[in-house]
Amino acid sequence: MSSFPIPVSVLTGFLGAGKTTLLNRLLKDPALADTAVIINEFGEVAIDHLLVEQASDGIIQLSDGCLCCTVRGELVDTLADLVDRLQTGRIARLARVIVETTGLADPAPVLQSIMAHPALVQAFRLDGVITLVDAVNGNATLDAHVEAVKQVAVADRIVLSKADMVTDPHELETLRVRLLQINPGADLLDAADTKTGVAALFDCGLYNPATKSADVRRWLGEAHDHDHHDGHDHEYDHGHRHDQRVRSYSLVHDGPVPFSAIEMFLDLLRSAHGEHLLRMKGVIELSEDPLRPLVIHGVQKILHPPVQLPSWPDGQRGTRLVLITLDMPEDYVRRLFAAFTNRPSIDTPDRAALENNPLAIAGR
Numbered sequence: 001m002s003s004f005p006i007p008v009s010v011l012t013g014f015l016g017a018g019k020t021t022l023l024n025r026l027l028k029d030p031a032l033a034d035t036a037v038i039i040n041e042f043g044e045v046a047i048d049h050l051l052v053e054q055a056s057d058g059i060i061q062l063s064d065g066c067l068c069c070t071v072r073g074e075l076v077d078t079l080a081d082l083v084d085r086l087q088t089g090r091i092a093r094l095a096r097v098i099v100e101t102t103g104l105a106d107p108a109p110v111l112q113s114i115m116a117h118p119a120l121v122q123a124f125r126l127d128g129v130i131t132l133v134d135a136v137n138g139n140a141t142l143d144a145h146v147e148a149v150k151q152v153a154v155a156d157r158i159v160l161s162k163a164d165m166v167t168d169p170h171e172l173e174t175l176r177v178r179l180l181q182i183n184p185g186a187d188l189l190d191a192a193d194t195k196t197g198v199a200a201l202f203d204c205g206l207y208n209p210a211t212k213s214a215d216v217r218r219w220l221g222e223a224h225d226h227d228h229h230d231g232h233d234h235e236y237d238h239g240h241r242h243d244q245r246v247r248s249y250s251l252v253h254d255g256p257v258p259f260s261a262i263e264m265f266l267d268l269l270r271s272a273h274g275e276h277l278l279r280m281k282g283v284i285e286l287s288e289d290p291l292r293p294l295v296i297h298g299v300q301k302i303l304h305p306p307v308q309l310p311s312w313p314d315g316q317r318g319t320r321l322v323l324i325t326l327d328m329p330e331d332y333v334r335r336l337f338a339a340f341t342n343r344p345s346i347d348t349p350d351r352a353a354l355e356n357n358p359l360a361i362a363g364r
């Protein structure tokens with residue numbers, strides 16, 4: 001038996017960053033039994049993975065019981081096919097799916113295809129995004145490719161590989177600081193560290209139905225930190241042009257918010273700026289049900305189905321959203337949020353005005 005929804009982890013990272021190396025090591029752990037690995041190839045890059053052999057139906061069974069396949073086309077079809085195989089008994093068990101994206105792919109479309117598909121949303125849940133960064137080439141790749149910055153920005157876990165090949169400790173430290181500036185909410189791990197195993201990388205807990213918990217404690221800590229800085233914490237001064245376009249900030253409201261207000265705020269945000277919204281996570285204190293926090297998370301325009309936790313972690317209530325954005329006017333977002341949480345502001349329309357005229361705030 002497999003319990004739905006099945007957790008899906010996305011493993012991404014720059015070309016040659018060490019994804020396959022890490023994956024091969026992880027798959028030796030019995031905790032990853034009954035895992036399906038989907039290698040999602042993009043564009044023209046031809047990949048000859050050791051993991052993958054040719055099989056007539058595209059999916060091969062490895063000796064440890066894991067399934068593996070390479071997808072050139074639609075990831076959605078492969079995931080739907082896995083569900084079909086489970087339901088028709090052609091696969092006995094499926095505990096987890098790992099999607100490895102190759103090279104310099106923008107991870108957002110992969111995440112979207114999992115989170116947006118009506119049928120897949122029932123069967124799968126996004127567990128988390130693991131991004132490999134090569135310590136030798138990391139800085140140069142981040143400078144050259146905005147996709148690389150996006151990969152770091154959407155990560156729940158960032159794994160630094162090839163640190164053993166860097167001789168200058170200062171260089172390594174600079175890269176670490178840079179990665180955490182792009183994405184302060186992620187755990188930064190070392191690929192060579194024995195602790196960087198299954199427990200550290202999986203069950204990121206965006207929401208785990210088995211334990212009915214989410215990793216909101218970390219997000220909340222994150223939100224508090226940002227609050228102290230009044231949103232100006234990531235004005236970088238080191239001149240990396242792509243990094244400066246990525247911002248991470250939090251929106252905090254102490255007190256309950258009606259579901260309709262949050263829904264409309266998110267709708268407006270996504271319709272006006274969806275493609276600039278790399279990642280969003282949050283907990284909401286609902287007016288309708290303040291004792292049970294609503295957990296939301298999204299990638300670009302796609303919002304995962306919200307779930308309610310049975311109680312508040314730490315007992316501390318409040319509405320906190322953490323946003324990671326690319327080229328998005330923060331001021332607009334803050335004013336929109338203030339309007340929907342009914343915080344008065346001299347030159348900003350209130351919620352009632354916005355419900356009548358959603359275009360009332362300039363800056364879209």
Ligand SMILES: Nc1nc2c(ncn2[C@@H]2O[C@H](COP(=O)(O)OP(=O)(O)OP(=O)(O)O)[C@@H](O)[C@H]2O)c(=O)[nH]1
Pocket residue numbers: 013014015016017018019020021022047102103132161162163164165191192
């Ligand atoms: N020294 C060192 N070499 C590593 C490490 N991780 C990976 N490598 C080497 O880096 C090369 C690329 O590693 P892969 O695991 O194939 O990288 P990948 O991210 O899967 O590559 P693509 O799928 O082609 O993007 C291989 O030769 C690995 O042996 C590490 O932590 N230290």
